[in-house]
Structures are given as structure tokens and as C-alpha cells.
Amino acid sequence: MISEVDKNDNFLGLREREEFYSGKHIHRAAQLILLNPENKMLIQKRAPQKRWYPDRYTYSVSGTVADESYEACMKREMLEEIGISVPFRKLFKVSCIFENKGAVNTVFSGRCSEKTTSLIRPDPEEAVYVEWIELEELYRAVKTEPEKYTPSLRAGITKVFQEGYGKYLFGKK
Numbered sequence: 001m002i003s004e005v006d007k008n009d010n011f012l013g014l015r016e017r018e019e020f021y022s023g024k025h026i027h028r029a030a031q032l033i034l035l036n037p038e039n040k041m042l043i044q045k046r047a048p049q050k051r052w053y054p055d056r057y058t059y060s061v062s063g064t065v066a067d068e069s070y071e072a073c074m075k076r077e078m079l080e081e082i083g084i085s086v087p088f089r090k091l092f093k094v095s096c097i098f099e100n101k102g103a104v105n106t107v108f109s110g111r112c113s114e115k116t117t118s119l120i121r122p123d124p125e126e127a128v129y130v131e132w133i134e135l136e137e138l139y140r141a142v143k144t145e146p147e148k149y150t151p152s153l154r155a156g157i158t159k160v161f162q163e164g165y166g167k168y169l170f171g172k173k
Contacts, residue, residue, distance in 0.1 A: 003065045004025050028103065031106070031153075033110070040134055042130055058150040061081045082123070083123075089109055138157055
């Protein structure tokens with residue numbers, strides 16, 4: 001069961017996952033900006049069989065919130081999608097709601113050590129490709145080729161740069 005919310009992220013109840021594919025409901029989602037020691041971000045190219053945004057680039061971890069908190073979803077999805085767990089912190093919420101359908105996304109940030117980076121194992125049912133990318137490069141790509149990226153990644157990266165991306169990096173102010 002998936003958490004249904006209104007556009008202000010007020011919980012409305014639980015629905016079967018399939019009901020959200022109708023495009024008539026808003027759900028919660030959790031995403032992770034995962035950075036390596038060089039402050040590059042891990043992104044994944046979604047598998048072609050994904051119902052939402054197949055073959056598009058998105059966060060390293062992107063999950064639909066079931067009957068759980070955003071934080072519990074992130075812990076679960078991190079292990080499922082990339083096979084590791086790292087400490088993370090909540091950054092912000094960003095809405096991707098179009099005509100009363102879509103998601104309220106909570107974006108988290110985490111950092112991998114060099115050792116943890118080597119342990120990342122993407123789930124092939126989720127992602128066909130992963131890569132580390134400089135944040136500035138990703139921001140430029142999102143602006144010049146938006147169709148290659150999920151709406152939630154575009155919205156999140158845009159927000160990071162509007163607010164000054166330096167505050168989201170580790171070891172920088």
C-alpha cells in the first residue's frame with residue numbers, strides 16, 4: 001500500500017500501487033542525493049520497464065513511500081536500489097504535481113566513503129546504468145536536455161542551485 005496525500009502533503013490514506021498509475025492521485029516519494037568524497041553525485045538511468053519515466057536519469061535512490069515515514073522509505077530503498085546504507089539528512093521537499101497527480105518528494109543527502117562507493121550494486125530492475133557526475137554538469141544537462149531527466153530530479157537540482165549548492169556539499173560552506 002502506498003501513502004496518498006494532497007498537494008500540501010497531508011496524509012489521505014493508503015491505496016494500492018496500481019491505483020497511482022491512473023494519474024488521479026498524489027503519492028509521497030523519497031529521493032537521495034548521494035555524494036562521493038569528491039562531492040560528485042550518483043545518478044541512475046531508470047530501467048526501460050519502469051512504469052514512471054523509463055529510460056530517464058534520476059537520483060541514485062528514488063522510492064515511493066509505502067505505509068511508512070519518508071526516512072523509513074529512504075533506509076529501505078537505499079538497500080534495495082543500490083545495496084548500501086549510509087547516514088543521510090533531510091534537505092527539503094519539492095512537489096512534482098501536475099493536474100492533481102504526481103508526487104510530493106522529500107530529498108535527502110548522504111555521503112559515501114571510498115570504501116562504501118566500491119560496494120554500490122545497483123538493482124538491474126531499477127537501473128540500467130549509474131554514474132558519478134559533478135553537480136554543475138548535472139545542472140547544465142538538466143537545463144539543456146530536460147527530457148532525459150525525471151521531473152523530480154529536475155526540480156530538486158534546480159532548487160539546490162537556486163539556494164546555493166555549496167551548502168549541500170559535504171566539507172564546504
